[in-house]
Amino acid sequence: MKLLDVLIKLLPARPVFAHCDIPCGIYDPHGAQLAAKTVLTMVQKIKALPKDDQNNFVRMINVKEQHAEICKREILILWTDYFKSEHLEKFPDLHDLVWKTAKLCSDNKRVVDEVKAQELIKAVDKIADIFNQTKNK
Numbered sequence: 001m002k003l004l005d006v007l008i009k010l011l012p013a014r015p016v017f018a019h020c021d022i023p024c025g026i027y028d029p030h031g032a033q034l035a036a037k038t039v040l041t042m043v044q045k046i047k048a049l050p051k052d053d054q055n056n057f058v059r060m061i062n063v064k065e066q067h068a069e070i071c072k073r074e075i076l077i078l079w080t081d082y083f084k085s086e087h088l089e090k091f092p093d094l095h096d097l098v099w100k101t102a103k104l105c106s107d108n109k110r111v112v113d114e115v116k117a118q119e120l121i122k123a124v125d126k127i128a129d130i131f132n133q134t135k136n137k
Contacts, residue, residue: 072105
């Protein structure tokens with residue numbers, strides 16, 4: 001251990017800077033988009049189920065809720081780990097859009113509503129569009 005302590009003192013340390021928790025290039029809104037589409041698909045399948053098919057109803061509700069939560073988590077990761085203040089300057093409605101999208105995720109966990117599911121897809125696609133515009137810079 002003494003040799004390591006000596007080496008650490010001899011080697012100069014310099015600060016490093018990063019805007020995110022891990023190296024760039026790994027963030028992608030595709031996971032949120034896929035989860036939002038899964039929510040819509042589950043809503044459509046639930047509505048098409050026969051009334052007496054309780055087993056599949058429960059399973060589809062579970063999948064819908066899980067994917068709404070995945071969507072929320074993926075959107076919030078982009079918001080907290082990827083987007084920077086310069087993105088907010090260029091897209092001043094980004095904060096409100098992310099907040100409303102996260103709320104739509106919660107709404108879609110709570111209800112079986114095709115309109116809400118379609119609203120979620122549109123909101124996530126808007127965030128993906130903003131993300132893609134920032135990646136090109």
